Amino acid sequence: MMTRHDCKIASRIWEDTIAEKRLPEALESFVADHLEHCTPCRTEDEWISLYQTKAPELLVPPLDELKRRRRIEDALARAAAETSAAVGTGKTKSPFSAKRVLFGAVAAVVVMGLVLGVLIEDGAAPELARNEEIFQVTKAGPYHGEFLEVSGDVTVRRVPVSQGAALIPGSRISVADGRAVLGLTTKIHLNIESNSEIEVSELGAKGAEITLNFGGVRARVDPTLKPLSFTVSTRAGRVTVSGTEFVVRDEKDRVWVGVFEGSVRVTEPGRRPRAVSAGFGTVLDGTEILTALDEAEAGEVSHEEASHEEVSHLDAKTPVSNRTIPSEPPAPENLLRRAHALRLEGNWRGAAKIYQRLCREYPNSNEAVTSLVSLGQIQLRNLSKPKAALSSFDRYLKKGGQKDLAREALDGKAQAYRAMGKRTQEISVLEQVIAQFPSSVQARRAKERLQTLNADNAL
Amino acid sequence: MAVWNHEKIICVETEKEQLEAEFALTQACACGDDEAMRRLAAMLFDRVRALTYTVAGSGPDSDDYAQIALIEILRAAGSFRGESSLQRFTDRITVRSVIREIKRNKRHRWHLPLDVADEEKIAFKSIENEIHQRQIVIKLSNIIQNLGYKFGVPLQLKLALGYSVQEIAELTDTPYNTIRERLRIGRKRLHRAIAEDPFFSRTHAGEDM
Numbered sequence: 001m002m003t004r005h006d007c008k009i010a011s012r013i014w015e016d017t018i019a020e021k022r023l024p025e026a027l028e029s030f031v032a033d034h035l036e037h038c039t040p041c042r043t044e045d046e047w048i049s050l051y052q053t054k055a056p057e058l059l060v061p062p063l064d065e066l067k068r069r070r071r072i073e074d075a076l077a078r079a080a081a082e083t084s085a086a087v088g089t090g091k092t093k094s095p096f097s098a099k100r101v102l103f104g105a106v107a108a109v110v111v112m113g114l115v116l117g118v119l120i121e122d123g124a125a126p127e128l129a130r131n132e133e134i135f136q137v138t139k140a141g142p143y144h145g146e147f148l149e150v151s152g153d154v155t156v157r158r159v160p161v162s163q164g165a166a167l168i169p170g171s172r173i174s175v176a177d178g179r180a181v182l183g184l185t186t187k188i189h190l191n192i193e194s195n196s197e198i199e200v201s202e203l204g205a206k207g208a209e210i211t212l213n214f215g216g217v218r219a220r221v222d223p224t225l226k227p228l229s230f231t232v233s234t235r236a237g238r239v240t241v242s243g244t245e246f247v248v249r250d251e252k253d254r255v256w257v258g259v260f261e262g263s264v265r266v267t268e269p270g271r272r273p274r275a276v277s278a279g280f281g282t283v284l285d286g287t288e289i290l291t292a293l294d295e296a297e298a299g300e301v302s303h304e305e306a307s308h309e310e311v312s313h314l315d316a317k318t319p320v321s322n323r324t325i326p327s328e329p330p331a332p333e334n335l336l337r338r339a340h341a342l343r344l345e346g347n348w349r350g351a352a353k354i355y356q357r358l359c360r361e362y363p364n365s366n367e368a369v370t371s372l373v374s375l376g377q378i379q380l381r382n383l384s385k386p387k388a389a390l391s392s393f394d395r396y397l398k399k400g401g402q403k404d405l406a407r408e409a410l411d412g413k414a415q416a417y418r419a420m421g422k423r424t425q426e427i428s429v430l431e432q433v434i435a436q437f438p439s440s441v442q443a444r445r446a447k448e449r450l451q452t453l454n455a456d457n458a459l
Numbered sequence: 460m461a462v463w464n465h466e467k468i469i470c471v472e473t474e475k476e477q478l479e480a481e482f483a484l485t486q487a488c489a490c491g492d493d494e495a496m497r498r499l500a501a502m503l504f505d506r507v508r509a510l511t512y513t514v515a516g517s518g519p520d521s522d523d524y525a526q527i528a529l530i531e532i533l534r535a536a537g538s539f540r541g542e543s544s545l546q547r548f549t550d551r552i553t554v555r556s557v558i559r560e561i562k563r564n565k566r567h568r569w570h571l572p573l574d575v576a577d578e579e580k581i582a583f584k585s586i587e588n589e590i591h592q593r594q595i596v597i598k599l600s601n602i603i604q605n606l607g608y609k610f611g612v613p614l615q616l617k618l619a620l621g622y623s624v625q626e627i628a629e630l631t632d633t634p635y636n637t638i639r640e641r642l643r644i645g646r647k648r649l650h651r652a653i654a655e656d657p658f659f660s661r662t663h664a665g666e667d668m
Contacts, residue, residue, distance in 0.1 A: 011650040018617060018646045019639040020624050044653055048618065050592060051599045055619035056509040058596040061517060063508070072500045075526050079496070079533040107493035157523045158564065159530070439563065 009034050010041040014048075074168060078159070080108060081166035145184045145203050149343065151373065151408055152178010152194070160441040172199045175215070178405065181340070184208040188230050191218040191340070193249075201233065209233065216249035220341075221262070236284035237268035244278070255284040332358060332367040339371065348382035359395075372396035373405045376412045386419035407433060411442040414449070427453060482541035489537030496533055503532060503549050510553045513619045514612060515561055516604045518568040528556040554616065554630050561608065598659070602652045603645075610645035613638050 013031045016023060023031075035042045063071075145167030147154075153176035154161055161173075167182060174197045182190040184200070188208055192198060196215020202208060207229035210217070221230055221244050232239045232248045236255040239248055244262025249255070257266060258281035267273045268284055276282050339354035355375040359368045376392035379385040393413040397406060410433045417426035430446040430453075437443050487495035504525075511525040532549050539548050561567050603611050603618070612631065616622040624642065628635045653659050 008650075011647065014650065015643045015646045018614075019643045040654075044650065044659075047595050047599060047653070047659075051596055052618050052621070054592060054596050055600065055615075056513050058593045059517065059600050059619075060505075060509045060512045068504065071522070071526055072497070072504055072529075075529040075533065076493075076496055076500055078526075079530045107491070157526065158520075158560065159527055 007038050007041050010038065010045065014045075070170070074170065076108070077166060077168050078156070145182060145200065145208070147180060148183045148189070149179070149181035149340075151180075151377075152176070152405055154178055154180045154192075162441065167200055167203065169200055169203045172197065172213075184210075184230070188222070189220045191220075193217065207231070212248055212250050212255075214250050216247060218245075218247040220245045234284060237266055239284075240265045240267065246276075257282055257284065332362040332365040335361075336367045336371060339374070343374070343378070348378050352378050352383060369396065369399050370405065372399070373408050373412065376409065376416075380412060380416055380419065384419075386416040390416040390420070407437040407440050407442045410436070411445070414446065418449075423453065478541050478544065481545035482539065485536040485539040485541075485545065488533065496536075499536060500529060500533060504529060506546065507532070507549065507553050510550060510620065511557050513600075514554060514557045514615055515567070516600070520560075520564060520567060524557050524560045525553075527560060528553040531556050550620070551630065554620070554622075558612065558631060561612075594658075598656070599649075599653075602649060602656065605652070606645055606648055610641050610648060613641050614645040614649065617642055 010031060013023065013027065035045055147161055147163055147165045147167070150161060150163045150165075155174050155176075156165075156167075156171050158174075161180075167173075167184070173180065173182070173192065175192045175194055177194055179194065180192045182192065184190055184203060190198075190210070193216040196217065197213040198215075198217060199211040199213060200208070201211050209229075209231040211233040217232065219230065219232065219241065221241055230241050232241075234248060234250055234255045236250075239246070239257050241262070241264040244264055245260040246262075246264050247258045247260070249257075257264060257276060259276050259278050261278050263275055263277040265273050265275055266282060266284060274282075335354055335358040339351045339358065342348075342351035342354060352375055355371045355378070358365075358371050359375070362368045372392045372395050376389040376396070379392060380389035390413060393409040393416065396409045397413075410429055414426050414429040414433065417423075417429060427450065430450050433440075433446040434443045434450075484495055484499055488499050507528050508522070508525045511528060512521050515521045515524050532552050535552055539545060600615075600619075603614050605611070606614065613627050613633075616627045616630065617624075622630065624635060624638050627633075627642075628638045631638070633641075
């Protein structure tokens, strides 16, 4: 039987007390008297009291020790990474000095070792193997990851990241509108496309594994990676690679992989692994088979169910029709790709030249407009040409480029003015950044910079 | 003056000593002492998580919010001046951070931890008081979260975390009188929801208890 508690006498008083309104003594004693006699009101009062004392304790789901430790380690690593990135760029005021952060990074490695030591002493041997996975990323060695390039809206668990930030296993990286290039160990470069999300599942001595939740990634793997492995997991299967350049894209109705260099092994649930070699692409749905990437010749498919050992034969096969995989991208895209590659190699001058050529030859293409921001950043940070950088950023803003890169461009403009020593203009641009993108990372930096400038002016 | 020493666990007797020890710990964090940061993070993690779940509900993003808050605390450790307790300081950062994340995340889900059928099964078949208490707390939390950000968050801050109207106004960047009014309306709606909720009606009636 349902009953309804309709008494409103105490309720009105509770409304006043919660709003911190003072009650006359007589009224308080009246309420106390009422609660004594009215069961529903008394019960509600008891429940609320219970809630006040026990809510924070009872509302939290339990977390096992391993996950708890992992989350703490994750937070520590990210706090250190964000701080070091900020210090590295010299733009953010931080409670940590650069020297201290360097010391902290070294200390982190030592502390990880100590924690492992303590675990062993505590007799936590059964958990050691799993814990090792958590800690190994911070050990000295080639098994680390970092953001080599970040532009636009790139976040790790909703926290915006900047270039140089460190990666740890379990990081979920979302690229909304922009791009991110990751370095996983020293031998894997991963370019995450716009509107994509990946998760770094593993990063350690055995190699790296990422999970593509949606969108696309393009990977370039150094052939000397062996015997380490690199795997991209998708909802439709796994793509394992060793020494190659390839792309995996999760579209609405299919997941496909295209290989530009070397070969990859594709493993789909319930099927034998098969190989895809350079110049070919395939859909991971268990039915589609190899199609050529770059030559639109008619022909039948030839490599279905090929085993991993057959990789060497695949290169010799005749390329087939191109029904599913796009053909060689148009020239602006090629130029952009070359510029990115040079940028990754640290060849700034070469990259800048390619970007400039792209802007000159295809001034109205999307690639050219987008590349103006990258060009500006290289000119500013790597070639020490703030005036040229300013011009690049201005051109991007005039062309009304993508909104998300506008904040990068404005931020770059402010830095260019700073490098040129033009304070008034810098302040004006910083104010624009804050006004137009109030919740962005750039706005936070702009506020801090403005504070510094104001403090300097006051002196 | 207390000095942070990671060989020892902070052991204090008076409130002043406690504040000094906390201040020393946060200063060590600000200086990049990794062990101090680790200790601070481990010390605060459960509290930060509890606050996050109280304010943001038990939706799928709450653990992420808690982690963001913890990172902010680690970064802000240097600005702790030791005037109020460390818990008060970190609570404020946590609540502010969680509120900001809720506002930023347009897909934030408050989440209902259990459906009514499950609650009734557990609540009325068990005579263990602790389980029943947990059910009441979860159910009340559900009701408060269902009041939405406007009324739910101030009510949670007031009831579950004991913040004053003034503090809630500061934390949520909302005028004092607006918060008072929201608390008043929220409490009224909470009363009405309790009155109409079958779970509480059955508990009133004492069925199967």
